[in-house]
Amino acid sequence: MFIEIGHFAVVVALVLSVIGVIGPILGLKRNKPDWVRVARQAVTLNFFLISVGMAALIYSFLTNDFSVKYVMATSNSKLPIFYKVAGLWGGHEGSLMLWVWILTAFSTIVVWLHWRTQPAVMPYLISVQSVIMLGFLAMIVFLSNPFERLFPIPADGRDLNPLLQDPAMVVHPPMLYLGYVGFSIPFAFAMAALFSGRLGEEWIKVTQRWTLFAWIALTTGILMGGYWAYYELGWGGYWGWDPVENASFMPWLVGTAFLHSVMVQEKRKMFKVWNLFLIIVTFSLSLIGTFLVRSGVLSSVHTFATDPGRGLYILIFLALMMSLGFGTLIVRSGRLKSQIEMDSIISKESVFLFNNLFFLVAAVTVFLGTLYPLLVETLKTAKVSVGPPYYNAVFMPVALGLLLLMGIGPSIAWRKASLENLKKNFLLPILIALVGTAAAWLIGIRTVFGLAGAMIVSFVTTTIVMDFAKGSTLWARRYEFNYFKAFYEAFTNNQRRYAGQITHIGVLVMVVGIIASTIYQTEKVVPMRIGDAIQLKAYTIKMVGLQEVTGPNWTAQEGLFEVYRDGRFVTQLLPQKRIYTASQTPTTESAIHTVNLGHIFLTMPEVGPDGVTVRALINPLVLLVWIGGGIMGLGVFLNIFRSRSKASL
Amino acid sequence: MTKGKKIGLIISILIVAGGLIYLGMGQFGQNLVYFFTPSEVVAFSPDYYGKKVRVGGLVVQGSVQIVPNSLKMKFTLTDGAAAIPVQFEGIPPDLFKEGKGAVVEGYWDAEKQFHSNMIMAKHSEDYMPIQMKQAGVQLPKKDFLKTLQQ
Numbered sequence: 001m002f003i004e005i006g007h008f009a010v011v012v013a014l015v016l017s018v019i020g021v022i023g024p025i026l027g028l029k030r031n032k033p034d035w036v037r038v039a040r041q042a043v044t045l046n047f048f049l050i051s052v053g054m055a056a057l058i059y060s061f062l063t064n065d066f067s068v069k070y071v072m073a074t075s076n077s078k079l080p081i082f083y084k085v086a087g088l089w090g091g092h093e094g095s096l097m098l099w100v101w102i103l104t105a106f107s108t109i110v111v112w113l114h115w116r117t118q119p120a121v122m123p124y125l126i127s128v129q130s131v132i133m134l135g136f137l138a139m140i141v142f143l144s145n146p147f148e149r150l151f152p153i154p155a156d157g158r159d160l161n162p163l164l165q166d167p168a169m170v171v172h173p174p175m176l177y178l179g180y181v182g183f184s185i186p187f188a189f190a191m192a193a194l195f196s197g198r199l200g201e202e203w204i205k206v207t208q209r210w211t212l213f214a215w216i217a218l219t220t221g222i223l224m225g226g227y228w229a230y231y232e233l234g235w236g237g238y239w240g241w242d243p244v245e246n247a248s249f250m251p252w253l254v255g256t257a258f259l260h261s262v263m264v265q266e267k268r269k270m271f272k273v274w275n276l277f278l279i280i281v282t283f284s285l286s287l288i289g290t291f292l293v294r295s296g297v298l299s300s301v302h303t304f305a306t307d308p309g310r311g312l313y314i315l316i317f318l319a320l321m322m323s324l325g326f327g328t329l330i331v332r333s334g335r336l337k338s339q340i341e342m343d344s345i346i347s348k349e350s351v352f353l354f355n356n357l358f359f360l361v362a363a364v365t366v367f368l369g370t371l372y373p374l375l376v377e378t379l380k381t382a383k384v385s386v387g388p389p390y391y392n393a394v395f396m397p398v399a400l401g402l403l404l405l406m407g408i409g410p411s412i413a414w415r416k417a418s419l420e421n422l423k424k425n426f427l428l429p430i431l432i433a434l435v436g437t438a439a440a441w442l443i444g445i446r447t448v449f450g451l452a453g454a455m456i457v458s459f460v461t462t463t464i465v466m467d468f469a470k471g472s473t474l475w476a477r478r479y480e481f482n483y484f485k486a487f488y489e490a491f492t493n494n495q496r497r498y499a500g501q502i503t504h505i506g507v508l509v510m511v512v513g514i515i516a517s518t519i520y521q522t523e524k525v526v527p528m529r530i531g532d533a534i535q536l537k538a539y540t541i542k543m544v545g546l547q548e549v550t551g552p553n554w555t556a557q558e559g560l561f562e563v564y565r566d567g568r569f570v571t572q573l574l575p576q577k578r579i580y581t582a583s584q585t586p587t588t589e590s591a592i593h594t595v596n597l598g599h600i601f602l603t604m605p606e607v608g609p610d611g612v613t614v615r616a617l618i619n620p621l622v623l624l625v626w627i628g629g630g631i632m633g634l635g636v637f638l639n640i641f642r643s644r645s646k647a648s649l
Numbered sequence: 650m651t652k653g654k655k656i657g658l659i660i661s662i663l664i665v666a667g668g669l670i671y672l673g674m675g676q677f678g679q680n681l682v683y684f685f686t687p688s689e690v691v692a693f694s695p696d697y698y699g700k701k702v703r704v705g706g707l708v709v710q711g712s713v714q715i716v717p718n719s720l721k722m723k724f725t726l727t728d729g730a731a732a733i734p735v736q737f738e739g740i741p742p743d744l745f746k747e748g749k750g751a752v753v754e755g756y757w758d759a760e761k762q763f764h765s766n767m768i769m770a771k772h773s774e775d776y777m778p779i780q781m782k783q784a785g786v787q788l789p790k791k792d793f794l795k796t797l798q799q
Binding site for chain 2: 344345358385386389398525526527610613
């Protein structure tokens with residue numbers, strides 16, 4: 001019964017979103033402001049209707065209503081409650097529901113938040129948001145209906161894919177979606193700016209915080225996915241250039257370019273068309289990301305059932321959204337001539353330009369590697385895949401280049417940097433970079449990537465420290481504050497700048513983690529029996545037992561391993577080989593011990609009558625990858641919640 | 650900005666972008682791995698010997714032979730029309746099983762053996778619990794190889 005109510009609510013929402021699209025446009029044409037108001041209520045009501053739909057689905061999951069096909073496909077009576085709720089986004093249909101629910105929530109917030117302050121663009125804004133809503137709701141109602149019933153009613157469900165039965169499942173997909181959907185807001189504002197002809201800097205200023213929010217949500221989602229893959233898939237890495245990882249990485253890359261390039265428009269009124277272009281691309285890639293992951297066109301741990309009918313719809317919807325975006329941009333581009341030209345190649349503008357160039361090259365690289373196989377398949381009916389070395393070859397120089405710019409950009413002057421400016425800001429960092437490289441050599445780093453990394457990381461660190469020091473000293477001298485107070489004043493009076501620098505510090509920390517755990521990873525894969533011991537760098541790992549353990553919906557063989565260092569006991573590790581009862585699917589559960597921000601990582605991929613196979617890894621400093629992510633998040637948080645009263649930059 | 654400076658800027662953009670694209674393109678061709686069926690592999694001309702490819706098929710029932718105390722094993726992969734012997738060293742994925750689908754990455758040699766150290770296995774469309782199979786619930790079966798390749 002509930003499920004029918006939910007279904008009905010979603011169908012009504014579909015109709016209301018049509019009103020949301022047409023209402024504001026007619027209201028503008030016929031000069032009837034009430035129609036815009038009606039559309040606003042439609043958007044608001046949609047949020048409640050989709051919430052009803054979500055509630056109905058969650059209710060069916062919790063009550064094990066396997067007459068609902070979607071529940072049957074992604075849940076099981078033995079599934080822990082925790083995962084029953086998360087099972088909602090364990091498949092394609094439910095993911096779309098989650099997406100559209102977040103969209104209605106965001107749209108409602110935006111519409112009410114900016115109703116008074118942005119009356120001129122509001123009708124277009126509502127219309128654009130409703131178009132997106134309409135596209136998704138039509139797909140849910142006509143092609144991917146999670147409310148469909150099944151007859152005869154099966155006794156039990158097929159269970160949530162065991163790989164997805166993990167606490168991260170509760171947070172990782174919603175985080176990604178907050179990011180994807182979050183980008184719809186600057187996109188809608190950009191479109192509204194194009195339609196209304198208000199092409200100044202206003203849309204950028206209004207959406208600045210939304211963009212940051214979307215960006216950090218996407219960043220968190222990606223990093224969480226990496227950590228999840230790291231301990232769940234058990235191969236010891238966190239990034240494998242899997243098509244699905246790529247799908248979320250592409251909007252991130254272009255979104256990051258956008259995040260930086262809008263600053264040029266704010267300060268110098270340049271890059272106007274470019275910024276519009278970037279946000280349209282970012283949102284289009286968010287849509288592509290959503291669809292690629294769940295529609296089953298790509299091969300990955302994330303994709304399951306495939307329905308070719310959906311593919312065509314998705315393609316048409318994408319084409320429509322992109323032609324709407326780029327079409328309007330082309331029509332309006334004549335009005336977007338920026339009057340200001342770049343003064344010099346040695347300037348902040350130019351650093352931003354190269355920043356964008358690097359991010360875009362990176363995005364194109366990923367795009368090509370991810371979608372070329374699909375293209376080949378369609379045109380030549382041959383199957384092909386692109387290996388990680390391709391991505392690594394491009395990303396190493398791109399990442400180093402971007403890092404270098406990260407050191408130069410914040411400190412170099414706008415317009416034209418004088419020799420004096422360069423000397424003052426970069427002489428010391430260059431010297432310290434040389435010292436850093438020498439130090440890296442002395443502690444035994446010999447790889448080019450490692451040395452270049454050390455050089456650039458010490459360069460950028462110095463520029464950031466100098467930046468903080470410069471601001472604090474200024475305040476300390478001027479008002480005779482002590483340095484803590486001076487630092488606080490400098491920070492809060494220019495919070496946007498310094499919060500940005502904190503995010504940059506996070507990036508540096510992450511880079512150190514990536515370099516260390518990539519170059520200095522030690523791996524051993526060996527067959528072992530009880531009593532055997534292996535040596536991994538300074539650690540001795542000894543197998544002492546194997547036992548049966550039982551969970552709520554699985555049984556497992558659990559290995560008992562003891563780790564020693566120089567004869568002293570360090571820890572005990574308990575990797576498992578699980579079999580999930582309902583689907584009879586095996587999974588490998590890793591055991592991890594943290595030492596000095598690094599990991600001793602153990603999995604037991606095979607258990608046989610005459611022993612087990614063990615994969616043992618040492619990943620030095622690997623935790624820095626996620627700690628860096630946390631610092632990036634802190635920076636963005638401080639940026640979003642900076643006080644408005646104080647000067648920005 | 651003077652004309653000379655503008656040209657300088659454009660040239661430096663082109664150099665950076667060109668360098669990166671050159672790097673990417675160079676690696677792109679080398680890292681393309683094509684997918685074949687066992688029938689195609691059996692018919693490989695010597696040009697293909699030693700080239701990295703992926704092959705998808707069913708793991709033949711009863712064909713898996715594990716070499717004790719090592720990471721080596723042998724099995725046969727078939728697409729119904731032809732079968733190839735696979736020599737594998739490494740860790741097979743959790744879903745690797747006799748009678749199920751698998752994709753192996755490696756190379757075919759003149760001795761008509763396939764050498765691999767990477768296997769990818771996947772849930773197929775008929776992934777369902779035992780109870781349902783017993784109850785006779787049938788789910789539509791897609792073209793087997795197609796689900797594999799995706």
